[in-house]
Amino acid sequence: xxxxxxxxxxxxxxxxxxxxxxxxxxxxxxxxxxxxxxxxxxxxxxxxxxxxxxxxxxxxxxxxxxxxx
Numbered sequence: 001x002x003x004x005x006x007x008x009x010x011x012x013x014x015x016x017x018x019x020x021x022x023x024x025x026x027x028x029x030x031x032x033x034x035x036x037x038x039x040x041x042x043x044x045x046x047x048x049x050x051x052x053x054x055x056x057x058x059x060x061x062x063x064x065x066x067x068x069x
Contacts, residue, residue: 015021025033038044049063 046063046065053059053061053063
């Protein structure tokens with residue numbers, strides 16, 4: 001018999017911070033998590049995007065702030 005356990009926030013964070021477990025995810029898994037994890041559009045800021053680009057050494061992508069009237 002299989003017993004299901006609730007996967008808590010703590011479980012997720014322990015998984016996320018464990019390189020061995022994290023490395024069991026495929027690139028597609030990682031892209032899915034990355035693209036779905038933010039709560040909403042207000043979480044996407046220029047500072048966050050620039051920080052991510054810096055972390056991944058992506059100097060061929062530029063974030064531009066466009067102000068709409």
